[in-house]
Amino acid sequence: MTTPFPTATVTGYPRIGARREQKRALEAYWAGRIDADDFTRSVHTLRVETYHRLAELGLREDYAIPASYSHYDHVLDTALTVGLIPTDTGGTNTGAAAGLDAYFALARGTSQRSPLEMTKWFDTNYHYLVPELADSTVFTARPHHLLSLVAEARAAGHLVRPVLVGPVTLLALAKPAPGATTLPLDRLDELTLVYRDILTGLSDAGVDWVQFDEPALVADIPGTTDARLAEAARRTYATLSSATVRPQLFVTAPYGSLENGLPALAESGIDALGVDLSAATRGADPDYAPRLAATLPPSVHLVAGAIDGRNVWADDLAASLDVLTGLGRESLSVSTSTSLLHVPYTVSQETTLPVDVAFWLSFAEEKVTEVEALATALAEGAEARPEAFNRAERVRRTRASSTRVHNAEVAARTAAEATNDGFRADAATRIAAQESLGIPDLPTTTIGSFPQTAEVRRARADHRAGRVDDAAYEQAMRAEIDRVIDLQEELGLDILVHGEPERNDMVQYFAEHLDGFTTTEHGWVQSYGSRCTRPPILFGDVSRPDPITVGWTRYAASRTPHPVKGMLTGPVTILAWSFVRDDVDLRVSADQIGLALADEVADLEAAGIGIIQVDEPALRELLPLRSRARAEYLDWSVRAFRLVSAHVSPQTQIHTHLCYSEFGEIIEAIDALDADVTSIEAARSRMEVLDDIAGFGFGRGIGPGIYDIHSPRVPTVEELRELIEAALKHVPAHRLWINPDCGLKTRDYPEVRASLANLVAARQAMLDSVQVTV
Known part of the structure; x- marks a missing residue:
């Protein structure tokens, strides 16, 4: 006699352990x-x-x-x-x-x-x-x-x-x-x-x-x-x-x-x-x-x-x-x-x-x-x-x-921006205005984060627990920023980042500084392998009470003559990697987050930061599974991204980053983001995405990743050079950026130092072997 199906079941369960x-x-x-x-x-x-x-x-x-x-x-x-x-x-x-x-x-x-x-x-x-x-x-x-x-x-x-x-x-x-x-x-x-x-x-x-x-x-x-x-x-x-x-x-x-x-x-x-x-x-x-x-x-x-x-x-x-x-x-x-x-x-x-x-x-x-x-x-x-x-x-x-859920001021601001499509000046005008940045051919950069050492994590934990005061914590973070800036200068990178030592997670960090979100202590969810995240919980209307990243970015810029990128997480990714409200449409929350981040961009620009990256690795992730619903989603998600930089000057270069997605399915939407430079995952697929880019006629800066950061292996100079060479068949040198696939948070410093050194060497080998012209 066969066993009847149970009256109550689940179809799968977390496997990382309640305490990881x-x-x-x-x-x-x-x-x-x-x-x-x-x-x-x-x-x-x-x-x-x-x-x-x-x-x-x-x-x-x-x-x-x-x-x-x-x-x-x-x-x-x-x-x-x-x-x-x-x-x-x-x-x-x-x-x-x-x-x-x-x-x-x-x-x-x-x-x-x-x-x-x-x-x-x-x-x-x-x-x-x-x-x-x-x-x-x-x-x-x-x-x-x-x-x-x-x-x-x-x-x-x-x-x-x-x-x-x-x-x-x-x-x-x-x-x-x-x-x-x-x-x-x-x-x-x-x-x-x-x-x-x-x-x-x-x-x-x-x-x-x-x-x-x-x-x-x-x-x-x-x-x-x-x-x-x-x-x-x-x-x-x-x-x-x-x-x-x-x-x-x-x-x-x-x-x-x-x-x-x-x-x-x-x-x-x-x-x-x-x-x-x-x-x-x-x-x-x-x-x-x-x-x-x-x-x-x-x-x-x-x-x-x-x-x-x-x-x-x-x-x-x-x-x-x-x-x-x-x-x-x-x-x-x-x-x-x-x-x-x-x-x-x-x-x-x-x-x-x-x-x-x-x-x-x-x-x-x-x-x-x-x-x-x-x-x-x-x-x-x-x-x-x-x-x-x-x-x-x-x-x-x-x-x-609950009065905690609704904010009349946020609702009024969101309604006032309902007709703003977020487009800036045309791309040609922006390209000309950004020549003052002095960016070379095949510029090298990273996506944002650098390895999170045990010392950095301990300093954050001690500060959160009250074991160190604000001054000591700031000193520890500045010391790590100094280390990251020195390393990038030593390696010869062109556009630098501050390394994000103060950030536990690219979404959680912003959620902790935005009204309308709360975060957990133990709410870990598996992303892949041993990689776990703690998705924030979006429960109400969103606003930014105070600047979030400006102080750290301004400090990093004061430590180097090289340009330093401001680093933000975009509204769609914040939504995709959070547990979202089920009482309002997602587009409402997307607009609210986009406007909150626009305040941050304005403050970065006022602080003299001329390059600002707004990461949207999850743009493809929220794409509806049925194609008939995708156009509507892409319309509001792209608009939310554009709201972040709608009011910046043409001289400010806006970057975005996307990773681990089937880019060909959303290439028109990626173009519609209207970022000046787009970096994308490409190393594991060995530049497959470039066929989509070339076929579409993408006309602005592009950085197909050449260093797969999700693997502990150090790529050789020859491997990296081959990927750059493959990219140059599709993208001219004046629009091609040389960068890793994603942030370096999960790697350790010996791997990162060796890999980035090989990345810079591969780029230089390309410059030495061919005549690169603008």
């Missing part, structure tokens, strides 16, 4: 402070404790807990599980059955090989490693890692649900390896047979449910169509469901609503379908719930993701219960709309949040209890969980009436 235990274990292993056995014991403990905690929170039924753990990235893990690996790894399986070093070589690179390309996971701030599929790749079932997770959990008293990226999504996100002639999706039927072999192995191990995540079915994927992906899913899951020996199949479609994919999955033979029914998705697609009720046959168990897995606001349980009961289904479970990978662990750890704001929040643990409360209410009525439903109602009322 995995991050510390990873970095200790990479640094050689612990060995493989120590690392394995550490993460084993973390996983088992997570299972115990989820059971305590209410996920006690068999297979209610997903085995969604990964050492680094779940896409990489699935690619290895099915044998989809790069051709230069010698066919080594780098899953749990093989060496950790081989696994991490794919993720981080080594001195001998570059890492896999990294990009954003749909419209989230999580980064995944892009699988590369060669013509010679032979798919092979390697379920060792999944089987070990199952056995480990069973030994600890839990029947967990193995999780894999589904075959359609895996190939939709993969890229052809260099020299490949076959598109990844063309090999779906072949890959499906390997997934079937994996199902057989799981069934033999006594597994009754397996989860396949298929978010590609809610998105418009370049190079294919929604209809083609839906047909691929129908064919794939019909094959998998027809297997004689298999667990029951639970397919999830997070991050939005299914269109063609809904009828395709409904008739494919799967056993359960998980859908995103969060308030955000219901708002974007009001017909989604009725469409589900009308399309899904009784034979497919519906797992309704009513609890938002991506934002931190407590759920309106009464409204969600109305939606669930309105589906009119007997075969129904409650879940999160997405994996809880995207939210922090628990509000209970926070001691410094404003009391009223804290009351409005729900992190991963709290969301699990909301799932359990909804599932119980669905079966027994809301009166079965009076405390949960009464609290949800108080949250709704107090947020709506």
Whole structure:
């Protein structure tokens, strides 16, 4: 007799540890402070404790807990599980059955090989490693890692649900390896047979449910169509469901609503379908719930993701219960709309949040209890969980009436700028005016941050805790700025930065200085690997009470005759890397942040700073997954960026920076930002983006990154020179900037010194070898 699907579940859970235990274990292993056995014991403990905690929170039924753990990235893990690996790894399986070093070589690179390309996971701030599929790749079932997770959990008293990226999504996100002639999706039927072999192995191990995540079915994927992906899913899951020996199949479609994919999955033979029914998705697609009720046959168990897995606001349980009961289904479970990978662990750890704001929040643990409360209410009525439903109602009322949320002055200013398109003088006028800056051909610079040493972090922590006073803290930060300026002058960089030692994070730092935001102590979320961020929480109208960066930038400029860039984070990135309000449209918050930053730009300009960089690495990240909604988003997001510099003089050079995005999809929007210089990630993709730039006719300064800062390896002068040479085929020297892919915060000084020295040497070699003219 098969196990029924649990009435309450989540589709994924944070894996870094409530106190970032995995991050510390990873970095200790990479640094050689612990060995493989120590690392394995550490993460084993973390996983088992997570299972115990989820059971305590209410996920006690068999297979209610997903085995969604990964050492680094779940896409990489699935690619290895099915044998989809790069051709230069010698066919080594780098899953749990093989060496950790081989696994991490794919993720981080080594001195001998570059890492896999990294990009954003749909419209989230999580980064995944892009699988590369060669013509010679032979798919092979390697379920060792999944089987070990199952056995480990069973030994600890839990029947967990193995999780894999589904075959359609895996190939939709993969890229052809260099020299490949076959598109990844063309090999779906072949890959499906390997997934079937994996199902057989799981069934033999006594597994009754397996989860396949298929978010590609809610998105418009370049190079294919929604209809083609839906047909691929129908064919794939019909094959998998027809297997004689298999667990029951639970397919999830997070991050939005299914269109063609809904009828395709409904008739494919799967056993359960998980859908995103969060308030955000219901708002974007009001017909989604009725469409589900009308399309899904009784034979497919519906797992309704009513609890938002991506934002931190407590759920309106009464409204969600109305939606669930309105589906009119007997075969129904409650879940999160997405994996809880995207939210922090628990509000209970926070001691410094404003009391009223804290009351409005729900992190991963709290969301699990909301799932359990909804599932119980669905079966027994809301009166079965009076405390949960009464609290949800108080949250709704107090947020709506809070004077902390609304600021009449900010609202009036935002309304007054409603017709401002943000355009400055034309580009030709600005180029002529900026000749006074004296910028050479192939100018070298960095993106902003320099390594954050233990001493710098300690000084910030001591100041925050009151152990050092303002004067001592300022002295420590100035000493680090001196170090950064001296290093850049020593290396021969042209345009300098102050290094941002005072900033814990490029978004959090600004949030701490803007009204309308609050920040957490322990609200860490995984971005990739061991990289974690603490997204600020945007709860109200935004304004800037005082200057934020001016003092530090002015000091750096006083220490050198070279130009020093002012460094700001743009409004769209601040939104994308924060937990945002769900009570107003995003464009309202974007305009408010843009106007607050415009005040900062005006003060920098008044302080004599002639180059100001406004970073927007997340511009592509918020792009709607469906193409029909993208033009509207790009219109308001680009306008918000332009508001930041709308009133600066033509002599002030405005830079922006974008990273880890599919730039070709938004090249018109990048151009519409109207920045004087745009720096972009390009090293891992070996300048692929330049085809988009050249094809579009981008006419202003461009800095395609040549140093991949997300890997610890030091690129050689020859490698860097080759990238510069490739860039010069598309961009003339007077418009080409030489810079890293991104900020240097996560690297250490020996790596940075060597890499930047090679960058400057590569640039000089190009100048020496060719006649560069303006």
